[in-house]
Amino acid sequence: MEIAVCRAADVAPLDEFIGSPGAASSHARRFARQQAGGGTYLVAWIDGRPVGHGEVIWDGCAVPEVRAALPGCPELNGxxxxxxxxxxxxxxxxLIRRAEELARERGRTFLGLGVAANNPRAAALYARLGYLPLTDYVDCWSYEDSDGVIRECVDPCTFLTKELPSGPLDVKRS
Ligand SMILES: CC(C)(COP(=O)(O)OP(=O)(O)OC[C@H]1O[C@@H](n2cnc3c(N)ncnc32)[C@H](O)[C@@H]1OP(=O)(O)O)[C@@H](O)C(=O)NCCC(=O)NCCS
Structure with missing residues (x-):
């Protein structure tokens, strides 16, 4: 398994193998944000096929109460x-560990991510990796379904953060 920063040519295989339901590709949106300097979109690959993804949004979570609780904390999203x-x-x-490395390379001292209240398995993974609850919030988001209808979603969530170790990186990548 390899993890690499998304390239323009990766958007089509991401759409093919991990497609978003609607016309608007979330992969294209995340890649465009990366090109504009707002994010870094990481893609995991096995045998030339994308099998996972996660985006570090450098400006952090858009939700005001999360921003207020820890200003400047980048968010691992998606x-x-x-x-x-x-x-x-x-x-x-x-993917999470690579996102942490990227944040440390940029001199960031925290990384955060949101987890929905109905996703205890993901929450268990994040707790195991050292993420602690910062604040509860309500995530309002939308997606376009396969009929082109915009669906609005409201999820109670908790934003979790991890303080990243300072000092030189000792990265061993396989
Ligand atoms: C959450 C997720 C990204 C974790 O990726 P992963 O490759 O399974 O993670 P790892 O193998 O490193 O760690 C596995 C742990 O993830 C957690 N996990 C969360 N959701 C899981 C799922 N649907 N299936 C398996 N493990 C899951 C468990 O704690 C699991 O521990 P276990 O192996 O002891 O059961 C992945 O399970 C996933 O894509 N889930 C659906 C989408 C999602 O919930 N994204 C997170 C939004 S906050």
């Missing part, structure tokens, strides 16, 4: 491993 049979093999954890 973490996922697909197809589901590839979960529980360390891909998600590896």
């Amino acid at each position: 973490l996922g491993v697909w197809p589901p049979r590839l979960r529980s093999r360390g891909i998600g954890g590896a």
